Amino acid sequence: MAGPVQSIERAAAILRLLAGGPGRLGLGEVAASLGLAKGTTHGILRTLQSVDFVEQDEATGKYQLGAALLHLGTSYLDVNELRSRSINWTDALAARSGEAVRLGVPLEGKVLIVHHVFRPDDTFQTLDVGSLLPLHASALGKVLLAYGAAPLEPLVEGEPEAYTRHTIVSSQRLNRALAETRDAGWAAAVQEMIMGEADIAAPIRGQGGLVVGAVGVSGPVERICDSKGHPHTSLVGLTRNAARAISRDLGAARW
Amino acid sequence: MAGPVQSIERAAAILRLLAGGPGRLGLGEVAASLGLAKGTTHGILRTLQSVDFVEQDEATGKYQLGAALLHLGTSYLDVNELRSRSINWTDALAARSGEAVRLGVPLEGKVLIVHHVFRPDDTFQTLDVGSLLPLHASALGKVLLAYGAAPLEPLVEGEPEAYTRHTIVSSQRLNRALAETRDAGWAAAVQEMIMGEADIAAPIRGQGGLVVGAVGVSGPVERICDSKGHPHTSLVGLTRNAARAISRDLGAARW
DNA sequence: AATAGCGGTCGGCATTACCGAACGCTTTGG
């Protein structure tokens, strides 16, 4: 097994860094963050600039992500089989549940939203496609963790971030929640990431039965949960049915 | 001027190839398309896979774009100053004109849509953000060409593609259209890309007065144009005003 | 059952990209 190409790894690290940071970064900051020499970093950035993966602000000389990435990102959506197969089912789930539907896959210790159907009523909503959710504070993430689609280790080693007072931060409680998820076949997160918001999710399996993603509904806690703070069983049923339908479409015969 | 990093250039070429093709590509096809040895191509692909820029289909071994690109693409939108400064103006333009509004920047001999406001009525529309339009068959593209924001040479050398019978394919007629655009300060494309569709666009200038993008309205030809096939002057006025407002926001003092 | 085509691997060579110091330039502080 030959080694990976370092310059590409470094280029990818730079792009991730630019995506993670708030906005533009200077050459020095990039070099320092990755522990590289300024000259090396400059060469990589110049190359990335020549292929439109990064842009440089004329005035300040700082670097930011480039336009070519936007086209690559939407091209990814076009070829993503999980997304294309699920569109019919997610539309139906949104219509029947009356809630927003989101589809997530694991990426770099987070949940990447690859599809988002707005809640049928016409309230203002922002498109979540392309955003990253935390694994431990979302129903989508818990499902991916529970079924091994996303690695658990990084979370139990470093203390996970507490977004609200309901966020699960102890690895003991997290493990219990994941066991319950495996037991029940679905997960919920009630005000664990944003106060007032809740979501329910169920696993999607591909060929061979491996969990490759998760689908779920999300919305204000008073719509998702009953008076005791438990998710409505009807929403849970609709979500699980949608997840099973998508799995079947993907070729997961029984499950 | 030191040379750019070849492995990164090649990696970018592979990603562009995967984005351009219909879907998955095999290792051999990629290697042949780029004129590289299979071993070299495999090394790059393996590296891109390790950073989630490409994924490999377990069953067939073919490669496709990876999930990380989606997040990078949306992160680009978040930091794009042209887009963020124009949002208020494009919303207003859509509301006043009653038509869909799109914002484009040049990318690789095409127009990349970086923002899209749906037509206010609730007809079904697909989000164009991230798509590429041809320079010579869209109003957005003609504006970018006319003001030097996109290079003209590749188009006049190779015969441009004819999408409909109204598409401008002769470089003579294209040059005349661009001269008229510069003269008038706006451009239109009526059924030049898709029969029944038309759009109007005007240039957006950044600091220093250079054209950095274009904004325009688009829709069915019977809504955009009058009975003689000319764009409604009211829509032209609204579009040019919006473009001027965005330019001012970007720091283009007078123009 | 034979074979052509696929993705993947491995070793040797030389090209490759890395590093660190030096250069203008702008911006900050005195």
Add this chain to the structure above:
DNA sequence: CCAAAGCGTTCGGTAATGCCGACCGCTATT
């Protein structure tokens, strides 16, 4: 107003780096 620190950028030497092409095992064809 000048000094000086910080920025992005350039440049040459070096050895480590990734490239190449032949080889392997497998699948799917004929």
